[in-house]
Amino acid sequence: xxxxxxxxxxxxxxxxxxxxxxxxxxxxxxxxxxxxxxxxxxxxxxxxxxxxxxxxxxxxxxxxxxxxxxxxxxxxxxxxxxxxxxxxxxxxxxxxxxxxxxxxxxxxxxxxxxxxxxxxxxxxxxxxxxxxxxxxxxxxxxxxxxxxxxxxxxxxxxxxxxxxxxxxxxxxxxxxxxxxxxxxxxxxxxxxxxxxxxxxxxxxxxxxxxxxxxxxxxxxxxxxxxxxxxxxxxxxxxxxxxxxxxxxxxxxxxxxxxxxxxxxxxxxxxxxxxxxxxxxxxxxxxxxxxxxxxxxxxxxxxxxxxxxxxxxxxxxxxxxxxxxxxxxxxxxxxxxxxxxxxxxxxxxxxxxxxxxxxxxx
Amino acid sequence: xxxxxxxxxxxxxxxxxxxxxxxxxxxxxxxxxxxxxxxxxxxxxxxxxxxxxxxxxxxxxxxxxxxxxxxxxxxxxxxxxxxxxxxxxxxxxxxxxxxxxxxxxxxxxxxxxxxxxxxxxxxxxxxxxxxxxxxxxxxxxxxxxxxxxxxxxxxxxxxxxxxxxxxxxxxxxxxxxxxxxxxxxxxxxxxxxxxxxxxxxxxxxxxxxxxxxxxxxxxxxxxxxxxxxxxxxxxxxxxxxxxxxxxxxxxxxxxxxxxxxxxxxxxxxxxxxxxxxxxxxxxxxxxxxxxxxxxxxxxxxxxxxxxxxxxxxxxxxxxxxxxxxxxxxxxxxxxxxxxxxxxxxxxxxxxxxxxxxxxxx
Ligand SMILES: NC(=O)c1ccc[n+]([C@@H]2O[C@H](COP(=O)([O-])OP(=O)(O)OC[C@H]3O[C@@H](n4cnc5c(N)ncnc54)[C@H](O)[C@@H]3O)[C@@H](O)[C@H]2O)c1
Ligand SMILES: NC(=O)c1ccc[n+]([C@@H]2O[C@H](COP(=O)([O-])OP(=O)(O)OC[C@H]3O[C@@H](n4cnc5c(N)ncnc54)[C@H](O)[C@@H]3O)[C@@H](O)[C@H]2O)c1
Ligand SMILES: [Zn+2]
Ligand SMILES: [Zn+2]
Numbered sequence: 001x002x003x004x005x006x007x008x009x010x011x012x013x014x015x016x017x018x019x020x021x022x023x024x025x026x027x028x029x030x031x032x033x034x035x036x037x038x039x040x041x042x043x044x045x046x047x048x049x050x051x052x053x054x055x056x057x058x059x060x061x062x063x064x065x066x067x068x069x070x071x072x073x074x075x076x077x078x079x080x081x082x083x084x085x086x087x088x089x090x091x092x093x094x095x096x097x098x099x100x101x102x103x104x105x106x107x108x109x110x111x112x113x114x115x116x117x118x119x120x121x122x123x124x125x126x127x128x129x130x131x132x133x134x135x136x137x138x139x140x141x142x143x144x145x146x147x148x149x150x151x152x153x154x155x156x157x158x159x160x161x162x163x164x165x166x167x168x169x170x171x172x173x174x175x176x177x178x179x180x181x182x183x184x185x186x187x188x189x190x191x192x193x194x195x196x197x198x199x200x201x202x203x204x205x206x207x208x209x210x211x212x213x214x215x216x217x218x219x220x221x222x223x224x225x226x227x228x229x230x231x232x233x234x235x236x237x238x239x240x241x242x243x244x245x246x247x248x249x250x251x252x253x254x255x256x257x258x259x260x261x262x263x264x265x266x267x268x269x270x271x272x273x274x275x276x277x278x279x280x281x282x283x284x285x286x287x288x289x290x291x292x293x294x295x296x297x298x299x300x301x302x303x304x305x306x307x308x309x310x311x312x313x314x315x316x317x318x319x320x321x322x323x324x325x326x327x328x329x330x331x332x333x334x335x336x337x338x339x340x341x342x343x344x345x346x347x348x349x350x351x352x353x354x355x356x357x358x359x360x361x
Numbered sequence: 362x363x364x365x366x367x368x369x370x371x372x373x374x375x376x377x378x379x380x381x382x383x384x385x386x387x388x389x390x391x392x393x394x395x396x397x398x399x400x401x402x403x404x405x406x407x408x409x410x411x412x413x414x415x416x417x418x419x420x421x422x423x424x425x426x427x428x429x430x431x432x433x434x435x436x437x438x439x440x441x442x443x444x445x446x447x448x449x450x451x452x453x454x455x456x457x458x459x460x461x462x463x464x465x466x467x468x469x470x471x472x473x474x475x476x477x478x479x480x481x482x483x484x485x486x487x488x489x490x491x492x493x494x495x496x497x498x499x500x501x502x503x504x505x506x507x508x509x510x511x512x513x514x515x516x517x518x519x520x521x522x523x524x525x526x527x528x529x530x531x532x533x534x535x536x537x538x539x540x541x542x543x544x545x546x547x548x549x550x551x552x553x554x555x556x557x558x559x560x561x562x563x564x565x566x567x568x569x570x571x572x573x574x575x576x577x578x579x580x581x582x583x584x585x586x587x588x589x590x591x592x593x594x595x596x597x598x599x600x601x602x603x604x605x606x607x608x609x610x611x612x613x614x615x616x617x618x619x620x621x622x623x624x625x626x627x628x629x630x631x632x633x634x635x636x637x638x639x640x641x642x643x644x645x646x647x648x649x650x651x652x653x654x655x656x657x658x659x660x661x662x663x664x665x666x667x668x669x670x671x672x673x674x675x676x677x678x679x680x681x682x683x684x685x686x687x688x689x690x691x692x693x694x695x696x697x698x699x700x701x702x703x704x705x706x707x708x709x710x711x712x713x714x715x716x717x718x719x720x721x722x
C-alpha cells in the first residue's frame with residue numbers, strides 16, 4: 001500500500017493506493033470523513049458491481065447509503081444526469097456532511113464530483129477510480145464538470161476530494177482498450193515532468209501492458225505524485241503552472257469535439273495530441289527528431305494510436321482549437337516540450353505550422 | 362459615494378455605493394477587471410433598460426459585450442435558464458477573463474453568479490444589484506445558486522464577485538412591495554448584530570419608507586458592512602458563524618417552499634420568519650415580550666407582514682424545516698435572538714414549541 005499526500009492547506013487529502021482491498025473503502029471513508037453519517041455511491045452500468053461492493057463496506061462501517069447508477073460513457077456528463085444525481089441526493093435527505101462516493105472512471109468522477117461541488121454549495125467527495133485514466137489523472141486535483149453540447153468540460157467547478165481510494169484490482173475487469181488509453185496520461189507525466197520516469201516507462205513497457213502488479217503500483221503512485229506536485233503549485237489554474245498538464249490536450253479536445261464523443265477514447269486522443277504537439281515543437285525547432293522518435297516509440301509500445309483519422313477536416317479542428325478554454329482572446333496557445341521532462345507554454349503559435357502538423361497524416 | 366471593502370485575502374473586493382451614476386459601471390468593471398476584454402450582461406425583463414444602459418457604458422469602456430435576458434421571477438433560478446446563460450457565454454466565445462455582469466435582483470445575481478461560478482470552472486463576476494434586497498444582501502458574500510424542484514437554492518456554489526456596483530437610483534423603478542420586502546433583511550442585521558442600527562431604523566422608519574436618499578445611503582452601506590463582517594469571518598459557512606445571517610430563514614424557507622414560490626416575496630417570508638423566531642425565542646425564555654414587541658413594531662412600521670397565511674399546514678412546514686440545509690441529521694436548529702444585536706444557534710429545539718408558534722396565527 002502506498003499513500004500520496006496532496007498538500008493544499010485546509011483542503012489537503014490522501015490518495016491511498018492498494019493492490020486489492022475491496023473491504024477497505026468503508027473504513028477509509030470513515031477515517032477521512034468522521035462526521036459523515038450518509039453516503040451516496042455513484043457508479044455507471046459497468047462499475048455497478050464495484051459500486052455495490054463499496055456500498056456494502058460503507059454500510060458495514062455504519063453509514064446510511066444511497067445508490068445511483070448512470071449509463072456508461074461520456075454522454076452521461078450532462079445536465080440530465082446531473083439533475084438525476086441531485087434528485088438522488090434529495091431523496092437521501094442529504095445534508096452538508098453527506099459523502100458522495102464516486103466509483104467509476106473519469107466520467108463518474110467528473111459528474112459525481114460536480115454534483116458534490118454544487119449540491120448544497122458543496123458536499124464532501126471521495127473518489128474511487130476504477131479505470132487506469134481516472135487512477136492516474138482525473139481523480140486527483142479537484143477538477144469536476146460536465147459537457148456543454150458545444151464543448152467538453154465547459155461547465156464545472158474546482159472541488160477537491162476529501163480522499164482518493166485507488167484499488168488496483170479494479171483494473172482486472174477493465175477492457176484492454178480502456179486500460180491502454182489511460183497510459184497516455186502516464187506517458188504525459190514522463191514527458192512534461194520526469195525524464196527518469198519516462199525512461200522507466202520505456203524499460204518496462206511490456207510489464208505495464210501485461211498489468212504486472214509491481215509495475216502498476218509504481219506507475220500509479222508516481223503519476224499521482226507528479227500530478228499532485230503540479231496541483232499543489234497551482235490549485236485553480238491561475239498561475240499558469242497547472243497548464244503543463246494540458247500537454248497534448250489542445251489537440252486532443254479538438255479531436256474529441258470534431259470526432260464526436262465516442263470515436264476516440266480520451267487517452268487515445270491525448271496520445272495522438274502528444275504526437276502532434278511533439279511534431280509541432282519539432283517544426284518550431286524546440287526539440288529534435290530524436291525526441292519525437294522516442295515518444296512515438298513509447299506510445300506505440302503501449303499500443304496507443306498516433307495518427308489523427310484522415311476524415312477530420314483541418315479547418316474544423318483549427319476552429320475548435322481557437323475556442324479552446326486555454327485560448328485567451330482567440331490566440332493559439334500550446335504546451336510544448338523543450339526536452340524530455342520539461343514543457344513550456346507558447347503563445348501565438350503560427351497557425352500554418354499547426355495546420356501542417358494536422359495535414360501530414 | 363461610499364465604499365465597503367470585503368476582506369477575503371486574494372478574493373477581496375469593493376462594494377461601491379453611489380446615489381446615481383449609471384455611466385459609472387464601465388469604468389468600474391474596467392478598474393476591477395483589468396484583463397477583461399468581453400462581458401456578458403445578464404438581466405431580466407424588468408431590468409432590461411438598466412441592463413442596456415450598463416451594456417452601453419461597458420462598450421464605451423472598450424469591452425465587447427453580449428446580452429442575455431431571462432424571464433423575471435424566482436422560476437428563472439432553474440437548470441433551463443442556467444443552460445441558456447451557458448449558451449450565451451458560448452456564443453460570446455467567452456474565455457476565462459470574460460466578465461459576467463449581473464444587472465438585476467437576487468434572482469439574476471444568484472443565477473448569473475452560478476453560471477459564472479461554473480462556466481469554464483469560473484469566470485469573474487460583477488454584481489449590479491437593482492432591488493433593495495439584492496443591494497443589502499444577495500449581491501454580497503459569494504453565494505450563488507439555483508433552485509431544485511424540491512428545494513430552494515439546493516444547487517449552487519460559493520463564488521465571490523470581483524466587485525459590486527450599487528446605484529441607488531435604480532430603486533426609483535422598483536415597485537413598492539419589492540422595495541419594502543428588501544427592508545426585512547435590513548431589520549435582520551439590526552437584530553442579529555447591531556442594536557444601534559436597530560434603533561436608527563426605529564427612529565427613521567418613515568424616511569426609509571419614503572426612500573429618502575440619505576437614509577438609503579446609510580442603510581445600504583451599513584447593511585453591506587455588517588454582512589461583510591460576517592462573511593469575512595466565515596466565508597464558506599464552515600465555522601458556523603455565518604449561520605447568524607439565517608435568522609428568520611429556517612421558517613422563511615419553509616414558507617416559500619410550502620406556499621409555492623411566488624406567494625410571498627423572499628423578504629416578506631423573512632419578516633414573518635423573524636416574527637416566528639422571536640416568538641419561539643420568547644417561548645424558550647431567551648428574550649422577553651419587550652423584544653418581540655419592538656421587532657413587531659419596526660416590521661409593521663416598514664409595512665412588512667408578520668403572520669403566516671392560515672392555510673399553510675403545520676405538518677408540512679415542519680417536514681420542510683427538518684430537511685432544511687442548515688439541519689444536520691434531521692435535528693431542528695434555529696438562530697434565535699438573546700437580545701437586540703445578538704443571536705445564537707440553538708440545536709435540538711423542541712418540536713412542540715415550533716408547532717405552537719406556527720399554530721398561534
Ligand atoms: N477531472 C479531471 O481532471 C480529468 C482529467 C482527465 C480526464 N477527465 C475526464 O475523464 C473522462 C474519461 O475517463 P475514463 O477514461 O475513466 O472514462 P469512463 O469513466 O467513461 O470509463 C471508461 C469505460 O470503462 C468502464 N469502466 C470503468 N471502470 C471499469 C472497470 N473497473 N471494469 C470494467 N469497466 C469499467 C466505464 O463504464 C466506461 O465504459 C473524460 O470525460 C475526461 O474529460 C477528467
Ligand atoms: N445569494 C444570496 O446570498 C441571497 C441572499 C438573499 C436572497 N437571495 C435570493 O434572492 C432572490 C430574491 O431577490 P429579489 O428580491 O431581488 O428578487 P428578484 O430578483 O426576483 O427581483 C424582484 C422583482 O423586481 C424586479 N426588479 C428588479 N430590479 C428592478 C428595478 N430596479 N426596477 C423595477 N423592477 C425591478 C424583478 O424583475 C423582479 O420581478 C431569491 O431567489 C433569494 O433566494 C440570495
Ligand atoms: Zn487528459
Ligand atoms: Zn434572505
